[in-house]
Amino acid sequence: MNDIDAIGALQDPVRRRLYEYVAAQGREVGRNEAAEATGVARTLAAHHLDRLAEAGLLDTGSRRLTGRSGPGAGRPAKVYTRARAERVVSLPARDYRTAAELLAEAAEQAGLDAGLCAAARRRGEALRGSAAPCGDLGEAMEILAARGYEPRLEEGAGAVAGAVRMRNCPFHAVAERFPPLVCGMNLALLEGLLGADGPVRARMDARPGECCVVLEASGEASKNNGD
Amino acid sequence: MTASVDAAHLAQLNVATLRFPLSDPRMAPFVEMLDTVNAAADDAPGFVWRLVEEGAADATALRPAGEDVIVNLTVWETQDALWGFTYRSEHLDVLRQRRSWFERHVEAHLVLWWVPAGHLPTTGEALERLADLRTNGPSARAFTFASSYSAEEAALVPSAATRTRPVPHTRPAPAGHG
Numbered sequence: 001m002n003d004i005d006a007i008g009a010l011q012d013p014v015r016r017r018l019y020e021y022v023a024a025q026g027r028e029v030g031r032n033e034a035a036e037a038t039g040v041a042r043t044l045a046a047h048h049l050d051r052l053a054e055a056g057l058l059d060t061g062s063r064r065l066t067g068r069s070g071p072g073a074g075r076p077a078k079v080y081t082r083a084r085a086e087r088v089v090s091l092p093a094r095d096y097r098t099a100a101e102l103l104a105e106a107a108e109q110a111g112l113d114a115g116l117c118a119a120a121r122r123r124g125e126a127l128r129g130s131a132a133p134c135g136d137l138g139e140a141m142e143i144l145a146a147r148g149y150e151p152r153l154e155e156g157a158g159a160v161a162g163a164v165r166m167r168n169c170p171f172h173a174v175a176e177r178f179p180p181l182v183c184g185m186n187l188a189l190l191e192g193l194l195g196a197d198g199p200v201r202a203r204m205d206a207r208p209g210e211c212c213v214v215l216e217a218s219g220e221a222s223k224n225n226g227d
Numbered sequence: 228m229t230a231s232v233d234a235a236h237l238a239q240l241n242v243a244t245l246r247f248p249l250s251d252p253r254m255a256p257f258v259e260m261l262d263t264v265n266a267a268a269d270d271a272p273g274f275v276w277r278l279v280e281e282g283a284a285d286a287t288a289l290r291p292a293g294e295d296v297i298v299n300l301t302v303w304e305t306q307d308a309l310w311g312f313t314y315r316s317e318h319l320d321v322l323r324q325r326r327s328w329f330e331r332h333v334e335a336h337l338v339l340w341w342v343p344a345g346h347l348p349t350t351g352e353a354l355e356r357l358a359d360l361r362t363n364g365p366s367a368r369a370f371t372f373a374s375s376y377s378a379e380e381a382a383l384v385p386s387a388a389t390r391t392r393p394v395p396h397t398r399p400a401p402a403g404h405g
Contacts, residue, residue, distance in 0.1 A: 179314040180322035
């Protein structure tokens, strides 16, 4: 299915709610759970989830959700996750991806990391405008969600304070190709956006499958970092 | 796990020319990160071995490629394991700041090659692979993330099928970090 048809599949409001719910979980979601979360009947949810899978927006698998196995465990349940493929529609046609890859390749070869980070920090500051530095992790989550980072709060435990991590990298394709350059740019952008000297501190803490940046309350950052 | 995973491991050499001596205050942030990053490597999935100077915690005092060139020589179970550590661990924060500490290399500064599982490469052997890459470009003998070859192509494991082209990797390969 081409991109415009795939995106068109989201026009149905129930389907869109289901897609957004599955995408926000960052894990496999069963039909019952999706139906309950979006307030529709299970059969309707199943129908729309399968339409989303046909459109290539969700991937499917099967799992024994109860954790049981062997006789009596029942049939494996169908589960859904957001598909990794990117869908883009631009009218008129634009190709910023190729431009970004070429610029990144040239910047990498020329060693322009510092200049790129300075530009990213300025852009972050310009996006913040006259607003004060981000006040707390809750506010940071709103700012990040608006920019597509899909933030989630990681609860603290014991001496470890809570932190905000991000499921989505808005620069994924170029970040995979030029990680130090583009991830450094992303960190500088977020530092500018949130304010470098405020109560929330961004630092690089790369993990598989997530954005490379973590946000912490400034007072706690050194505690976590100093072990 | 397939037989090929067990039969061959991926060796990696990275050379970095220091902008300042390691004792220089401008290198202190790098030196302070060494233990953390080396511990992350040791604990990383698929890590097999890294070169360490006898009696030291790392290999930064070994200078087989020049007085101001530090070397990082490691062995991994798979290329994905090495990629994951290089770009999705504490190590990325070192790479982010590479321009502050290391000269930009015009020539290749990182080389990958397959070794029989259990073989620990010497620095001499590793520098030969780097020279091979610099002289001849990527091949099954010496390659990079962006131009990778399988262990089968390096003739280190029996070929499952007659393969004439590199196995495509699902992830676009990063184009170096020097």
